[in-house]
Amino acid sequence: MSGRGTRTIKVDTLARVEGEGALYIKMAGDRVSDVKLRIYEPPRMFEAFLRGRHFSEAPDITARICGICPIAYQMSAVHAIERALGIKIDPAVRLLRRLFYCGEWIESHALHIYMLHAPDFLGYQDVIEMAKDHREVVEKALRLKKIGNRIVQLMGGREIHPISAAVGGFYKVPAKAQLRELMGDLQWALSASLEAVRWTSTLQFPNFEQDYEFVALRHPAEYALCEGRLVSNHGLDIDPAEYEDRFAELHVKHSNALHSVVRGRGSYLVGPLARFNLNFDKLPDTARQAATDAKLIPPVKNLFRGIQVRAVELVFACVEALRIIAEYEPPGAPRVEVPNRRGVGQAITEAPRGILYHRYAVDEKGIIVTAKIVPPTSQNQRRIEDDLREYAAQLAAWPLEEATWKCEQAVRCYDPCISCATHFLKVVIERE
Amino acid sequence: MLILACGNRDRADDAAGILVAERLRKLGIDGQECSGEAPDLMEAWNAADDVIVIDCVVTGAPAGTVHLWDASRPLAANCSGSTHGLGLGEAIELARALGCLPARLRIYGIEGKNFEIGGAVSAEVERGLAKVVNRIAAEVGTGQ
Numbered sequence: 345m346s347g348r349g350t351r352t353i354k355v356d357t358l359a360r361v362e363g364e365g366a367l368y369i370k371m372a373g374d375r376v377s378d379v380k381l382r383i384y385e386p387p388r389m390f391e392a393f394l395r396g397r398h399f400s401e402a403p404d405i406t407a408r409i410c411g412i413c414p415i416a417y418q419m420s421a422v423h424a425i426e427r428a429l430g431i432k433i434d435p436a437v438r439l440l441r442r443l444f445y446c447g448e449w450i451e452s453h454a455l456h457i458y459m460l461h462a463p464d465f466l467g468y469q470d471v472i473e474m475a476k477d478h479r480e481v482v483e484k485a486l487r488l489k490k491i492g493n494r495i496v497q498l499m500g501g502r503e504i505h506p507i508s509a510a511v512g513g514f515y516k517v518p519a520k521a522q523l524r525e526l527m528g529d530l531q532w533a534l535s536a537s538l539e540a541v542r543w544t545s546t547l548q549f550p551n552f553e554q555d556y557e558f559v560a561l562r563h564p565a566e567y568a569l570c571e572g573r574l575v576s577n578h579g580l581d582i583d584p585a586e587y588e589d590r591f592a593e594l595h596v597k598h599s600n601a602l603h604s605v606v607r608g609r610g611s612y613l614v615g616p617l618a619r620f621n622l623n624f625d626k627l628p629d630t631a632r633q634a635a636t637d638a639k640l641i642p643p644v645k646n647l648f649r650g651i652q653v654r655a656v657e658l659v660f661a662c663v664e665a666l667r668i669i670a671e672y673e674p675p676g677a678p679r680v681e682v683p684n685r686r687g688v689g690q691a692i693t694e695a696p697r698g699i700l701y702h703r704y705a706v707d708e709k710g711i712i713v714t715a716k717i718v719p720p721t722s723q724n725q726r727r728i729e730d731d732l733r734e735y736a737a738q739l740a741a742w743p744l745e746e747a748t749w750k751c752e753q754a755v756r757c758y759d760p761c762i763s764c765a766t767h768f769l770k771v772v773i774e775r776e
Numbered sequence: 777m778l779i780l781a782c783g784n785r786d787r788a789d790d791a792a793g794i795l796v797a798e799r800l801r802k803l804g805i806d807g808q809e810c811s812g813e814a815p816d817l818m819e820a821w822n823a824a825d826d827v828i829v830i831d832c833v834v835t836g837a838p839a840g841t842v843h844l845w846d847a848s849r850p851l852a853a854n855c856s857g858s859t860h861g862l863g864l865g866e867a868i869e870l871a872r873a874l875g876c877l878p879a880r881l882r883i884y885g886i887e888g889k890n891f892e893i894g895g896a897v898s899a900e901v902e903r904g905l906a907k908v909v910n911r912i913a914a915e916v917g918t919g920q
Contacts, residue, residue, distance in 0.1 A: 411811060455815065459862060472866060475873035482874060489815045504811045 353736060353748045367755060368598075369732060374740035379729045381755070383599040394715035399425045399706050400682070403509045406702070406717070411504055412455075415448040415496065416695030418509040419570050420702040420717075425511045427585075428689025428704055431682055436675035437513040438570075440499065443523075443668045444509070445569045445693070446661040447495025450488060450533065452696035453654045453661070456759045457540060458485030461651050464753040465547040481543075484536050488658070491529045495665065498522060513679025523669045530666050537658035538634050544652040545638035550750075552735055553645040556727070557606060558618035561694050567619070567626045567660055570693045575622055576612065577643070584692040587701050593718065604723040611726035614698025615758065616653040617644055628667075631659040647731060647757045654759075684710035695720050697759050721760045728758055777916060778824040778878075779805065782812035782831040782864060788895030789839070789888030792905045793830040795897065796884070799909045805916055814862035818871050825879040830908060831864055832901070833885035840900030842907050843885035847877060884908045 353369040370378040390409055394402060402421040407414035419441060426433065458481055459471040468474040475482040493503045498518055500506020508514045559580065563572035575581050582590055593602040606612050621642040624632065635641070635656045644653060690703040698720030705713045735754050739747040781797035784790045797807030810820050812831065821827045833843060845851060847868045862870075864883070871877040886904040890897075897905075 411813070455862075459815075470866070471862070472869040472873055475870055479874055482870070486815055486818065490819060493816075493819075503816070 351744055353744065353751050355748055355752050365760075367732070367751060369736045369751060371736060371740060374737050376733045376736045379732045379736070380598040381725055381728050381732075383601045383725070391715045391717055394704075394712050397712050399429075399704065399710050399712055400511055402704065402712065402715075403511065404505075404507060407505045407507075407509075409717070409719070412452055413448055413695045413697070413700075414505050415444055415500065415509070416693055416700050417702075417717075418500075418506070419445060419693045420691050420695075420700045421704075422509055422511050423570055423691035423693060424689045424702040424704050425706070426682075426689065427691055428687035428706055429511075429682060429685050430687070431512055431680060433513055433680060434675040434677070436673060437517070437679070439668045439672065440514065440517060440675075441509075442569050443495065443665055444499040444506075446665040446668075447492045447499060449492070449657060449661040449696050450665075451492030451496065452759075453658045454485050454488035454492060456696075457544065457651055457654050457658070458482065458488075460759070461756055462547075464756060465549075465651070484539075488533055488536055491526075491533045494526060494529065498526070510679050512682040513675065513677070515678060517674055517678045520672055520674060523672055527666065527669055530662055530669070534630075534659065534662035534666065537655060537662050538630070540655035540658055541634040541638050541640075541652065544655045545640070547651065549646055549648040551646075552648060552731075552738070552754075554647070554731060554734060556617070556645060557609065557612040558621050558643075559606075559612045559614050559699065559723075560618040560622045561692055561699060562623055563626065565626075567623050567628070567664070568694055570691075574692055574699070576606075577622065578606075578609065580606070584701070585690045587690060587692065587718075588703070588716075591701075591718075591723075593722075599725065601722045601725060602718075603726045604718060605726055611730045612723070613727050614720050614723050616650050616657055616696075616698075617647070618698065619694060620644060620653045620656060627656070627660055628663040630663050631656050634659050647754065650757045650759075684708060697721060698723060721758070724758050724760070728755060728760070777826045777828065778821060779807040779912065780810045780817065780820055780827065780829045781807055782810055782817075782829065786894055788890040788892050789886075789898055789901040790832045790891050791897055792832040792886040792888060792901050793884075796830045796886075796905050796908050796912070799905075800912060803909075803913050805913060812863055814864075814867035814870055817864060817867040818876065821871075821878050821881070822876065827878045827881045828884060828912060829864060829881070830884045830886070832888040834888060835885070837887045838900070839887050839889035839898055840902075840904035841887040842904050842911075843883075843887070845883045845885065847872075847881035847883060851883075884912075 350372050355367045365383040368380045403418040406417035406421045409417050463470055463474045497503045501508040508516050557576050557578045559576045561568035561572040562575045591604055592607050593604055596603055624642045640652050686708045688705040692699050692701050701718040703716040707713050739750055781793035783793040785794050794809055797809055800807035851865055
């Protein structure tokens with residue numbers, strides 16, 4: 345199609361994303377006049393559900409926000425409440441929390457890399473079509489995901505909406521022998537992840553680089569999961585307690601999820617690319633070497649290369665899980681006692697899709713007075729629209745159907761979890 | 777026989793499958809709940825050779841209608857209603873593509889009409905799920 349005239353790119357139900365939403369892009373020639381990522385998933389009201397509940401209930405309530413990343417919600421909740429109450433946890437519990445999180449990263453990244461995102465690069469409509477030609481790839485994905493699930497089940501009591509995470513530690517911790525049983529599977533997962541880095545590096549990526557403000561947690565000694573300062577490539581360096589001073593949530597008419605912006609600047613990017621670019625030096629040697637061998641060197645500014653970065657993070661999660669299991673000595677007690685006390689605490693942890701902020705205020709009886717939750721997809725929403733404004737313009741000459749498909753693929757690079765942000769994605773491109 | 781139930785008990789009629797499993801358990805029949813996500817379904821029915829999956833469906837039929845599909849034949853395109861992108865329909869077709877579909881897999885679909893958050897199961901779906909409970913119980917020999 346020529347660059348003249350008006351056209352609308354419209355996806356009424358975006359496939360292979362978690363949740364319900366739609367995408368609308370209006371174009372006049374090669375100029376994009378309007379982009380709306382419409383999230384019509386009803387508001388979830390979790391912050392209101394939490395008010396009036398005892399802080400000990402927060403991990404179980406917030407885990408219900410998402411079936412894909414419940415551990416992220418549990419980890420942000422327990423860390424924020426522990427900060428509010430001045431609780432220090434056993435170092436062994438801290439390691440177990442990292443292992444728990446590694447399980448979630450493995451299952452989430454394996455699902456996204458192979459089953460949700462790879463079909464876009466290999467030219468298939470979905471993973472079912474892809475499985476007919478790439479059976480071994482899909483079987484590998486399923487086995488990887490199962491290994492992540494095993495970690496989550498062992499640590500959390502069950503795979504979906506785990507129940508063992510507690511303020512102060514866990515309700516139950518595994519025996520050393522139970523964790524050791526995971527090692528054989530994890531060794532396989534590590535070699536499969538290294539293969540994933542090599543395999544994803546053979547994919548063809550659109551030439552689409554943007555000047556992102558990458559935002560991620562940074563820890564002085566490790567690839568951050570649960571603790572650290574919040575940093576960006578534009579000079580941000582803050583404690584999680586300062587998050588609301590530097591970030592704002594804005595309501596836009598077309599979305600039931602709030603848009604997050606850096607105050608005074610605008611959109612920003614959270615997730616695998618941000619973590620990789622800001623924390624490359626903190627990756628374990630095996631993961632860093634795999635990335636280097638795949639010519640994946642920070643800063644990676646091409647959104648589509650997120651599939652490669654997720655593969656590198658799979659390597660990290662396997663290496664880290666193996667390390668933790670090898671070093672594991674059970675804590676003296678599964679959790680420390682947490683007395684009722686008044687306090688306010690904030691925490692940020694790295695969900696598979698990016699930073700997840702929680703703030704809680706509790707009263708002297710331990711009752712939650714206020715709660716605030718800012719999920720990663722909500723934080724990326726404005727950035728997704730900014731990306732599509734640029735990307736759709738590049739596609740002005742493409743036939744409408746192909747341009748629409750490409751825009752849908754761009755959204756999938758974010759692995760959006762719309763349920764968390766408020767659930768399908770619908771895409772409309774309108775050309776004038 | 778492996779009985780798997782999918783659904784969301786907090787979304788009105790979407791709870792139909794889970795309620796069937798609950799009632800089967802009261803009759804001493806093992807009905808398991810499953811997330812409905814494709815990898816989890818495939819893992820759950822791995823090594824089973826006779827499987828029944830129960831879920832709420834929307835096909836346009838009157839609410840409460842009980843559908844019975846045999847997965848030995850391809851299901852209708854785009855039959856998944858999962859919000860996770862990969863649901864029951866994809867699990868069946870993916871298992872077929874990978875050659876790991878159970879020898880016998882049947883799906884009881886109970887037509888829903890109301891999916892309101894926190895809503896009650898509609899009277900029509902109540903009647904439909906009671907029929908499914910009776911049919912499965914009769915098949916496994918409890919005399920229901």
